[in-house]
Amino acid sequence: MENLDFACARLGKELADKGVEEKLLTNALAVLEEQGVYATFLFLNTRGGKKISDACAEFLRKTPSASPLLGNGEVFSALQKLAEEDEEDLDRLLFARDLLRQALVYGRYHAKARGGVRGEA
Numbered sequence: 001m002e003n004l005d006f007a008c009a010r011l012g013k014e015l016a017d018k019g020v021e022e023k024l025l026t027n028a029l030a031v032l033e034e035q036g037v038y039a040t041f042l043f044l045n046t047r048g049g050k051k052i053s054d055a056c057a058e059f060l061r062k063t064p065s066a067s068p069l070l071g072n073g074e075v076f077s078a079l080q081k082l083a084e085e086d087e088e089d090l091d092r093l094l095f096a097r098d099l100l101r102q103a104l105v106y107g108r109y110h111a112k113a114r115g116g117v118r119g120e121a
Helices: 004-017 022-035 037-046 050-062 075-084 087-114
Strands: none
Touching: 004 050, 004 087, 022 037, 022 050, 022 087, 037 050, 037 075, 037 087, 050 075, 050 087
């Protein structure tokens, strides 16, 4: 059985190791909570968070390993397809939101633990 919490923690550490500012992670988390997954990816791509966006998209393409949440290809098309499908895919979209939320929280903790700010994505 796959430990998804640990997978989120790994992604969070990866984000912090890329030198992403804690503030950008906090803002992305706020957008995710208020507006959802699609808006979060838009926010990250317009605010210099391409590293975060790419890492999160890759994470959703591989997680969970038995049935990845996001298809291959451009992230916005894949999210749109996921949102337009039936109710089962709504559950998958909400699950993706929950995993991203956990990963961003871990990323904030790692960024804060690192001490200094090394710059934006």
